[in-house]
Amino acid sequence: MTEQCSPCKQLHIFEYSNNVKIIIHIDSLALGNAIGGTRMLPYDSVESAIQDVKKLSSAMSLKAAIHGLNQGGGKCVIFNPEKLHFNEIAPLYTSALNQLAGSFIAANDMGISIKMINDIRHLSPFLISSNQLIDDPSYFTALGVFHCIQYITKNHLDTTIPNIKIQGLGRSGAPLCKMLLDSGFKVSAYDIKVSHVEQFKKHPNFSALDETNWFSLPCDIFAPCASGNVITNSNVHLINSKFVCGTANNPCENMAVINTLHSHHIQFIPDFVSNGGGLIYAAGTYHQLSRKEIIDKIKNIPKLISKLSCSSSNMYVNALSIANEKISSFVNES
Structure with a gap:
């Protein structure tokens, strides 16, 4: 299901068996394709998961803009009431990313380790780890x-x-x-x-x-x-x-x-x-900037x-x- 919340905002809900839902909210594509982390937390309801993903994706838009990144803001949450292991959900997750064809670039967040993201990097070109093994943002x-x-x-x-x-x-x-x-x-x-x-x-x-x-x-x-x-x-x-x-x-x-x-x-x-700093690293890694270029940009945050x-x-x-x-x-x- 895709819901056009406004001219810029999009809510995508991919429903699978076992009540698993991959929920991706794109807050803005004004500055570039959206980028953000993926959370898998024990949400009480689908509604609370949607509320969380919308608030977080808005923060990603602001973060990308204030730090001069050519990225929009987005976020993904995984509604997983059956508490399936991420390995079982990974094919569904990467399928959802692939269906969005690059409008959302995904990193890890709470509930998902960097190892989980690195292990599935071959399943989608729209993970920040798709070009190389990465460190935790x-x-x-x-x-x-x-x-x-x-x-x-x-x-x-x-x-x-x-x-x-x-x-x-x-x-x-x-x-x-x-x-x-x-x-x-x-x-x-x-x-x-x-x-x-x-x-x-x-x-x-x-x-x-x-x-x-x-x-x-x-x-x-x-x-x-x-x-x-x-x-x-x-x-x-x-x-x-x-x-x-x-x-x-x-x-x-x-x-x-x-x-x-x-x-x-x-x-x-x-x-x-x-x-x-985490988003700067995620975007920089996806665009294959050097570690030094990324860290130099992070060191400039206090100038803001x-x-x-x-x-x-x-x-x-x-x-x-x-x-x-x-x-x-x-x-x-x-």
Whole structure:
């Protein structure tokens, strides 16, 4: 099933046996073919999966535009209520990609490892791994946030060793934590999986947090690195940090939360700015850029923060305006 949501937006639902649905949302093709990750999470319903994929694909459009990538935004989620192994779903997944004939280029995301994507690279030319075996884009997402935190520390904080609080020590949170600890930062962190925290406990600059105190504990920079919507209307008043800058997509529940952070003088680095490293790597790899070219581009992410923080207005609003203007200008020209 294909649903034309607007002149630019497309929702594709590929239905298979065992109630498996491959759901792909293309948010924009204005700047090029859409690119984005694929999630396989235990969604409660098809409706919640569709809601997630639409919100995530919109973030991909903004991310591609703000970072100057010649790509549109898209996302895929796999609705898998029978909990089939990805190996069973892979032929269906790659068939869906092939039917879209390149309008969507897929990477991995939550629930799908980089090994899974590399193992099926021969089944579709529309995977970011189709030209070569690739590394996990999550590492490069973490790398971009690391450079942002370094920039914030140097230019906006009155301490050389700030305390960074990380929520989530998974595929992007763990490498971010390691980079920070290796560079002398103090890190406190919480993860619902105790095993994720254990690997860092012996480091003298690391503090493990528990579920009773992690959210409201004071810090200089709060780095959400798990699922989205962690900062909500009901808990935003508990945030006790100077900056919010992490790897998570859509960490704020809605625009009202972002405005509240701004009114409380908490700088929210737009997620589609800070976490752009993964998409930069995915697009660069697909277009066969060198690793050095990709990393150099990721190292330039803090320049966007400098540009966006020149005025006292809401940084997120500024970034949103710049990204949407880029997308609109291409739409109007075409």
